[in-house]
Amino acid sequence: MIPLTLRVNGRERRxxxxxRQSLLRVLRDELGLxxxxxxxxxxxxxxxxxxxxxxxxxxxxxxxxxxxxREITTVEGLLDGEALGPVQDAFAEHDAFQCGFCTSGQIVxxxxxxxxxxxxxLEEIRTGVSGNxxxxxxxxxxxxxxxxxxxxxxxxxxxx
Amino acid sequence: xxxxxxYVRARTVEEALEHLGGEDTRVHAGGTDLLGCLRDxxxxxxxxxxxxxxxxxxxxxxxxxxxxxxxGLTTLAEVSRSSEVRGLYPGLAQAASAVxxxxxxxxxxxxxxxxxxxxxxxxxxxxxxxxxxGAQCYAVGGQNRxxxxxxxxxxxxxxxxxxxxxxxxxxxxxxxxGRAGERAIKLAEFFVLPEVELARENVLAPGEIVTEIxxxxxxxxxxxxxxVRERGAWDFALASVALALRSIGGRVTQAxxxxxxxxxxxxxxxxxxxxxxxxxxxxxxARDAAxxxxxxxxxxxxxxxKLPLIRGIVEESLRRFHDYQPx
Numbered sequence: 001m002i003p004l005t006l007r008v009n010g011r012e013r014r015x016x017x018x019x020r021q022s023l024l025r026v027l028r029d030e031l032g033l034x035x036x037x038x039x040x041x042x043x044x045x046x047x048x049x050x051x052x053x054x055x056x057x058x059x060x061x062x063x064x065x066x067x068x069x070r071e072i073t074t075v076e077g078l079l080d081g082e083a084l085g086p087v088q089d090a091f092a093e094h095d096a097f098q099c100g101f102c103t104s105g106q107i108v109x110x111x112x113x114x115x116x117x118x119x120x121x122l123e124e125i126r127t128g129v130s131g132n133x134x135x136x137x138x139x140x141x142x143x144x145x146x147x148x149x150x151x152x153x154x155x156x157x158x159x160x
Numbered sequence: 161x162x163x164x165x166x167y168v169r170a171r172t173v174e175e176a177l178e179h180l181g182g183e184d185t186r187v188h189a190g191g192t193d194l195l196g197c198l199r200d201x202x203x204x205x206x207x208x209x210x211x212x213x214x215x216x217x218x219x220x221x222x223x224x225x226x227x228x229x230x231x232g233l234t235t236l237a238e239v240s241r242s243s244e245v246r247g248l249y250p251g252l253a254q255a256a257s258a259v260x261x262x263x264x265x266x267x268x269x270x271x272x273x274x275x276x277x278x279x280x281x282x283x284x285x286x287x288x289x290x291x292x293x294g295a296q297c298y299a300v301g302g303q304n305r306x307x308x309x310x311x312x313x314x315x316x317x318x319x320x321x322x323x324x325x326x327x328x329x330x331x332x333x334x335x336x337x338g339r340a341g342e343r344a345i346k347l348a349e350f351f352v353l354p355e356v357e358l359a360r361e362n363v364l365a366p367g368e369i370v371t372e373i374x375x376x377x378x379x380x381x382x383x384x385x386x387x388v389r390e391r392g393a394w395d396f397a398l399a400s401v402a403l404a405l406r407s408i409g410g411r412v413t414q415a416x417x418x419x420x421x422x423x424x425x426x427x428x429x430x431x432x433x434x435x436x437x438x439x440x441x442x443x444x445x446a447r448d449a450a451x452x453x454x455x456x457x458x459x460x461x462x463x464x465x466k467l468p469l470i471r472g473i474v475e476e477s478l479r480r481f482h483d484y485q486p487x
Contacts, residue, residue: 002167018164019165019166019167019208020161020162020163020164020165020167022162022195041199042196042199043192043195043196043263043264046261046263049263055237055266056262056263056266057263057266057267058192058263058264058267061191061192061195061196061263061264061267062191062267063167063188063191063195063208063210065167065169065210066188066191066210066212109262109263112262113262127262127393128262130261130262130392130393130394131260131261131262131263131264131393131394132261
C-alpha cells in the first residue's frame with residue numbers, strides 16, 4: 001500500500017492504496033465518487049471518463065499513482081454549486097440518454113471537448129464523443145446536447 | 161484485477177534504466193497497452209517504472225537538419241494537433257488521429273504506439289500460443305479474420321500500430337537507450353517478423369526504451385495515411401496504407417508505400433513503389449500498382465477479404481495523390 005494525495009474536484013484527498021488500483025476504483029471505492037461508471041474496466045467503453053488536468057481520459061486505464069499531482073475532475077465536479085452545470089443541463093434538456101449508464105462519461109467527454117474547443121462543429125463533436133459508447137444509441141441527442149452545451153457554456157462565461 | 165506490483169516513478173532516464181533490469185519489470189509510458197496486457201495476463205509485472213516525471217521525453221522540436229524530433233512520451237493527441245507535424249508530415253497527423261479514441265490518444269504515447277503488443281485474440285487470450293512459447297499458432301485453422309495475409313508464419317499476428325507504417329514510410333528513426341548505451345536505428349531495422357523473432361515484435365532488448373522518434377527533413381514530401389476499420393471510430397485497422405512520395409512536375413521520383421494491419425510488422429509494398437516511380441500515377445498506373453500491393457499474399461481461411469481491401473485503399477490513396485498534384 002502506498003499513500004497518495006489526489007486532487008479531485010478541487011479538493012485534496014489522501015488515500016492509502018495498492019499501486020495496481022485504477023484511478024476509477026479509487027474514485028468509486030475510496031472516495032465515494034460513483035459518477036464515473038465502471039462499464040468494461042478495460043478502456044473499451046468510455047463510461048469512466050474523467051478529466052485529468054482538463055483533458056478526458058479513461059479512469060480505468062489510469063493507475064491511481066499516475067494521477068497524483070494532477071487536477072482530476074469527475075462529473076460531480078461539473079456542478080455549479082448545487083445546480084447542474086451547463087453540459088449537464090444540456091443533456092437533460094435534449095434528453096441525451098436512455099438508460100443513463102454512459103451519461104456521466106459522455107458529459108465529461110463533452111466538457112473536455114468544450115474546454116479545448118468551445119465552439120465545435122458537428123464533426124468535431126462526433127469525434128469528441130467517439131470514445132464513449134452508448135448502447136441505447138442516444139447519439140443524435142448527445143450530439144445536439146453537446147451543441148447546446150457549447151451555447152450554454154458561452155452564455156455562462158467559460159469553464160464550469 | 162491487475163497483478164500486484166511495486167510502483168516507482170523515475171525522475172531521469174538513467175534512474176529508469178537502473179530500475180528496468182528485472183525480467184518482470186515493466187516500463188509505464190501512457191500505460192494504456194501496459195494495463196491491457198497485465199489485465200489479460202499477457203505478461204507479468206513485479207515492478208512498474210513510470211516515466212511520467214522524466215523530463216525531456218515529451219514535446220516536438222525542429223532538428224538541426226530541418227526534420228523533427230518527437231519525444232517518445234509525446235501523446236498521440238499532441239502529435240495529431242502539432243502544427244509542425246501537420247505542416248511537414250500530414251500523413252503522420254492523420255495516422256495519430258486515427259488511433260483508438262480521443263481519451264486513449266490523450267494518454268497513449270508515440271513510442272508506446274510503436275511498441276504496443278499485438279491484439280491477436282489467441283495471444284491476448286488464454287492460449288499458450290507460439291508467440292508465448294507454445295507449440296502452435298491458433299490462428300492457423302482458427303478464427304483468423306483479423307490476422308496476417310502477408311509475412312505471416314509461424315505466427316500470424318498483425319502489427320496493430322497506425323503510426324508505425326506512417327513513420328516507416330517517412331523513413332523515421334528511433335533513439336533507443338539502455339544500460340549498454342544509446343543508439344539510433346531506422347524503423348526499417350526496428351520491427352522484426354515472427355520468422356526472425358517469435359516472442360517480440362521489435363529489436364528492443366529487455367530494459368531498453370525508445371526515447372525519441374527522429375524524422376528526416378521533408379522538403380517536397382507528400383504523405384497520407386488511410387485506415388479501414390470495421391467501425392467508424394475507435395478500432396484497429398483491418399488494413400491501412402501509408403504513402404510518402406516525392407515528385408517533380410507530377411512525376412514520382414521517390415516512393416515509400418507501407419501497409420498496416422495486414423502483416424506482423426509494418427509491410428513495405430516495394431512492388432507498388434516500383435510501379436509508380438517515374439510515372440505521374442495516372443488511373444491505369446494506380447490500378448496496376450494497387451494490384452501489385454498484394455503480391456505474395458497468403459490469406460488464411462477467413463481473411464482473404466483483406467486482399468481487395470488493400471488493393472482498394474492503395475489505388476484510392478494513389479489517385480488522391482494524383483488529384484492533389486498542382487496542375
